[in-house]
Amino acid sequence: xxxxxxxxNLAENAGPRPVPWRRMAWVTWRQHRSALGGVAVFLGAFxxxxxxxxxxxxxxxxxxxxxxxxxxxGDFTGRYGTTAILVSIFLQAVPALIGAFVGAPVLAREMExxxxxxxxxxxxxxxxxxxxxxxxxxxxxxxxxxxxxxLFSWYDQPFVAAGYAIPFSTRVFDLTGVAxxxxxxxxxxxxxxxGMLIRRVVPAIAATLAGYAGLALTAGLFLREHYLTPLxxxxxxxxxxxxxxxxxxxxxxxxxxxxxxxxxxxxxxxLCPGSLGVRGGSxxxxxxxxxxxxxxxxxxxxxxxxxWTCQWIEGGWLLALSVLLIAATVWVVRSRAA
Amino acid sequence: xxVVEARGLxxxxxxxxxxxxxxxxxxxxxxxxxxxPNGAGKSTLLNLVVGLAAPSAGIVTVLGGRPAGSPAALxxxxxxxxxxxxxxxxxxxxxxxxxxxLNRRFDQPxxxxxxxxxxxxxxxxxxxxxGGQQAQLAxxxxxxxxxxxxxxxxxxxxxxxxxxxDFMATVLSAAAEDGVSVVLSSHVLAELERxxxxxxxxxxxxxxxxxxxxxxxxxxxxxxxxxxxxDRYAQGPVVHLRRGGAQAHLLVRAGAxxxxxxxxxxxxxxxxxxxxxxxxxxxxxxxPGPDRSGxxxxxxxxx
Numbered sequence: 001x002x003x004x005x006x007x008x009n010l011a012e013n014a015g016p017r018p019v020p021w022r023r024m025a026w027v028t029w030r031q032h033r034s035a036l037g038g039v040a041v042f043l044g045a046f047x048x049x050x051x052x053x054x055x056x057x058x059x060x061x062x063x064x065x066x067x068x069x070x071x072x073x074g075d076f077t078g079r080y081g082t083t084a085i086l087v088s089i090f091l092q093a094v095p096a097l098i099g100a101f102v103g104a105p106v107l108a109r110e111m112e113x114x115x116x117x118x119x120x121x122x123x124x125x126x127x128x129x130x131x132x133x134x135x136x137x138x139x140x141x142x143x144x145x146x147x148x149x150x151l152f153s154w155y156d157q158p159f160v161a162a163g164y165a166i167p168f169s170t171r172v173f174d175l176t177g178v179a180x181x182x183x184x185x186x187x188x189x190x191x192x193x194x195g196m197l198i199r200r201v202v203p204a205i206a207a208t209l210a211g212y213a214g215l216a217l218t219a220g221l222f223l224r225e226h227y228l229t230p231l232x233x234x235x236x237x238x239x240x241x242x243x244x245x246x247x248x249x250x251x252x253x254x255x256x257x258x259x260x261x262x263x264x265x266x267x268x269x270x271l272c273p274g275s276l277g278v279r280g281g282s283x284x285x286x287x288x289x290x291x292x293x294x295x296x297x298x299x300x301x302x303x304x305x306x307x308w309t310c311q312w313i314e315g316g317w318l319l320a321l322s323v324l325l326i327a328a329t330v331w332v333v334r335s336r337a338a
Numbered sequence: 339x340x341v342v343e344a345r346g347l348x349x350x351x352x353x354x355x356x357x358x359x360x361x362x363x364x365x366x367x368x369x370x371x372x373x374x375p376n377g378a379g380k381s382t383l384l385n386l387v388v389g390l391a392a393p394s395a396g397i398v399t400v401l402g403g404r405p406a407g408s409p410a411a412l413x414x415x416x417x418x419x420x421x422x423x424x425x426x427x428x429x430x431x432x433x434x435x436x437x438x439x440l441n442r443r444f445d446q447p448x449x450x451x452x453x454x455x456x457x458x459x460x461x462x463x464x465x466x467x468x469g470g471q472q473a474q475l476a477x478x479x480x481x482x483x484x485x486x487x488x489x490x491x492x493x494x495x496x497x498x499x500x501x502x503x504d505f506m507a508t509v510l511s512a513a514a515e516d517g518v519s520v521v522l523s524s525h526v527l528a529e530l531e532r533x534x535x536x537x538x539x540x541x542x543x544x545x546x547x548x549x550x551x552x553x554x555x556x557x558x559x560x561x562x563x564x565x566x567x568x569d570r571y572a573q574g575p576v577v578h579l580r581r582g583g584a585q586a587h588l589l590v591r592a593g594a595x596x597x598x599x600x601x602x603x604x605x606x607x608x609x610x611x612x613x614x615x616x617x618x619x620x621x622x623x624x625x626p627g628p629d630r631s632g633x634x635x636x637x638x639x640x641x
Binding site for chain 1: 440
């Protein structure tokens with residue numbers, strides 16, 4: 001009898017059938033439709049601009065660059081280059097803005113206004129509420145960003161085709177492929193966790209911007225070149241559109257100096273003064289001149305064919321990081337003492 | 339069945355104990371008033387009961403042994419927090435829809451009928467409602483969940499007398515008609531007698547008094563007599579001494595049949611007077627307070 005009662009108690013304590021996710025999805029939609037609507041209008045307007053400007057640019061590229069030769073193409077990049085750079089700078093900020101203005105308030109506003117005391121005592125339970133709120137919004141912003149990066153890749157394509165941009169460049173790598181969606185997702189997850197830890201909207205927004213900027217800079221400046229071991233070559237002309245990670249010179253098999261900075265300038269001005277562009281001197285490029293003096297130029301590089309592999313690596317670790325951050329957020333919600 | 343059971347329950351924020359060594363049992367089917375001065379630990383205790391806070395010490399279970407905050411507990415407990423937080427930018431109708439989607443049960447016809455009855459326009463945003471209407475909306479959302487236990491944290495503190503009366507009338511009819519157990523915290527003592535049939539008095543993070551109201555009233559009475567003789571009874575089971583010129587009033591733990599000292603008169607005590615006396619007691623150093631064994635007796639009564 002005691003055993004039976006115990007089992008009955010256990011069954012009851014295990015909990016009733018939980019509230020379906022579908023209903024939580026409605027709640028999330030109802031509470032975030034204005035934020036998501038804002039993102040949609042903002043990205044939509046920008047997409048419209050990219051579309052129109054991209055059409056004009058593609059047309060100009062097709063008529064001038066293809067038929068007109070290098071001179072006309074220089075004119076083309078002169079006319080559209082600045083805009084394209086501004087567009088990419090602006091796009092770099094989009095994940096940060098989504099993290100700050102969609103991610104950070106998701107939980108911080110509940111904490112700040114006290115409505116968490118309503119939300120967390122409903123029958124659905126705390127952690128289901130949190131997950132049901134974070135995941136749909138995360139998926140929507142990541143999908144929107146993914147669509148946007150497809151549009152941007154199309155927009156930027158003439159520059160790549162004309163050889164003025166390489167897919168690996170820091171300007172476009174994280175705006176194309178899967179990276180843009182992954183960065184947006186990570187920014188949202190950073191915002192959500194910061195909001196839950198800080199519990200106030202404005203400081204959480206600031207923390208999200210700082211955290212995202214730190215991560216993006218670290219990845220762009222230090223991590224990306226190490227995704228795959230760079231190839232090393234002494235060829236002066238690299239095939240395809242590779243990303244030169246670093247260059248240096250050797251003499252007699254030992255390291256001489258890096259291919260940048262004062263040491264290079266010293267060496268070139270000492271050995272090949274003409275190649276620095278002094279009037280009347282020889283016009284041999286410095287690399288060629290230095291090789292005549294027994295120096296070998298080495299380049300470590302990521303070949304253009306590795307673009308998608310690096311995209312998936314970056315997308316992969318960002319996805320893993322985002323999952324981890326969202327799991328941490330749910331854990332903080334569950335264990336937080338009110 | 340006990341709707342709330344706590345053993346050695348404590349909650350610490352930093353190095354300060356907001357609630358300490360709290361053991362109590364609240365039987366089902368009562369309207370329980372949780373009384374105490376500001377900072378006594380009322381909100382802390384309620385937060386522990388609804389699972390918003392986790393205990394630093396001891397355990398708390400609800401509705402017959404379910405861990406506080408577990409899905410099985412939340413499914414049957416409705417909580418209206420202090421200042422009745424609602425989403426200010428959602429309409430009253432949206433708040434209903436929201437709450438319906440966040441719970442397994444929701445009595446939509448009841449909730450809509452209540453809104454009509456209260457004159458709350460369904461399209462009006464919750465943030466634009468008056469304080470009384472917001473409190474009523476929050477209570478409606480809670481009751482439409484058809485809970486077995488309704489927990490209210492300072493529900494009427496911000497309301498004017500009319501709104502306060504209407505609010506408590508709704509709570510009482512839910513308790514009487516649907517058998518909902520109610521635990522409400524308040525530092526407004528005036529209406530307690532009309533509302534509560536069970537009292538828990540918290541002071542400085544500890545339970546000071548717990549018991550059935552009728553029982554408590556039957557076990558206490560006020561003795562009125564000459565002030566000069568008051569000190570003679572200071573060794574007895576005196577809770578509180580109030581000197582008023584020639585006359586002194588003693589609240590003592592004594593039954594109706596206990597002998598009255600010559601020259602003194604015995605009166606029954608009201609709930610407000612009783613609560614006040616106990617609330618004043620920790621600072622009334624001239625007389626010994628109720629000993630701990632007295633508390634235990636009262637706590638045992640509750641079980």
